[in-house]
Amino acid sequence: MSKSDPADGNTQERIFEAASAVFEEKGYTGARMQEIADRAGINKALLHYYFRTKEQLFKAVFQVMLKKMFQKITSIFAEEIPFKEKIKRFLDDHIEFLIKNPKLPIFLLNELSQNPSVSEGLKEIVNYDELRELIYSKHAKELKGYGIKKSDMPQLMVTVVSFSIFPFAARDMIRLMMPEIEDNKKFNAYMRERKDFASDFIFSALKHRKK
Amino acid sequence: MSKSDPADGNTQERIFEAASAVFEEKGYTGARMQEIADRAGINKALLHYYFRTKEQLFKAVFQVMLKKMFQKITSIFAEEIPFKEKIKRFLDDHIEFLIKNPKLPIFLLNELSQNPSVSEGLKEIVNYDELRELIYSKHAKELKGYGIKKSDMPQLMVTVVSFSIFPFAARDMIRLMMPEIEDNKKFNAYMRERKDFASDFIFSALKHRKK
DNA sequence: TGTATATTTGACCCGTTGGTTAAATTTAAA
DNA sequence: TTTAAATTTAACCAACGGGTCAAATATACA
Missing domain, CATH: 1.10.10.60 (Homeodomain-like)
Known part of the structure; x- marks a missing residue:
């Protein structure tokens, strides 16, 4: 060689x-x-x-990307740490991950919506049922204290992940609109700031929530 | 004829x-x-x-879509109603709008990220500077009470719009993962539920926020 | 070393796609 | 009714893009 x-x-x-x-x-x-x-x-x-074929190559690539995106999330939520710790860890890790892979969110979201068939592997990767069960049973006391019923979990979970994913998906919209976030450096700083903003926001909301 | x-x-x-x-x-x-x-x-x-050309046609179409997406948002925030009312109205109107145009978010986000040049008109449509000024000056008292500084506005505004936009952008991901939201009817119900969930969440967070 | 197998290449194929052209048809105005 | 301009069409074109093929080269192994 x-x-x-x-x-x-x-x-x-x-x-x-x-x-x-x-x-x-x-x-x-x-x-x-x-x-x-x-x-x-x-x-x-x-x-x-x-x-x-192109499609074969694409599917292989897409599968790996899905995995990269979700494995970290799910592994954190499976850990044996307090609920609050999990949210913080998730935000920290996921935002750092997305800073390194900023185009991943729009790409995955877009391809998923364009061609839902590519996602056949999603269920194997994520197993949402298990994840929700895991979270809900492990933190039943705390969540009930916040007035979160099992049926509220989809709202809560989508809300939490949206804090990290959405700004990356909407990156160019944000960049174009907000002059204080023009370049990459500023955007990344904005996202790192967001870690604390998000976890404060989420926990203030939960503590004070109407039930 | x-x-x-x-x-x-x-x-x-x-x-x-x-x-x-x-x-x-x-x-x-x-x-x-x-x-x-x-x-x-x-x-x-x-x-x-x-x-x-295709590009010319696309630009024309894209411009109109951007307008549709943002005009409602900005017009609501310019009204003379209490801050809380604005958030509620925004969530209600925007979610209903997106139920009628569910594919708009991913489309706009994706094209914007793929070809940022198409967005030349964005500044004319949105005028974020004015909007932020408008919101912040009109509700200075209330926002200060929540410990929101001017420099927090980008975090807050992105958070608010993410409540309505993100679930539509992530629609297929959500649909694939959460069995309780398989079909359109259930998804729309989920989003209508989200109006109250979101406004409760946001206002609980604001009231209780660390400063 | 010889030979089978795996890897790599240049040239080619053909359906697709954005775009053009010249002629036909419709519309409107004089 | 004539005629000029606007609208619509069928046929065509060149470039692009995914995919193939036969030949060449490298690798492994008996």
């Missing part, structure tokens, strides 16, 4: 990385096999040698 | 409606001029006669 190829590593990995980047940037329909090949430093035919 | 064309109205309008639908569904790259022509009941050449 005496290659000076840019970005060494076996071909399959290089393809996978290139494909991830291109799909994430341009979406499924906007992505071009040629560009993926170029970015992986290979021939287009070789691309099809490793992954028969 | 003795036409029996489906969906009467002048050609330009028909094109515009068809284009809106197709773009919203498939996104810019996924949309096909042929499909737009078909849906408008006309020839593809005629489409190019009215709108020179």
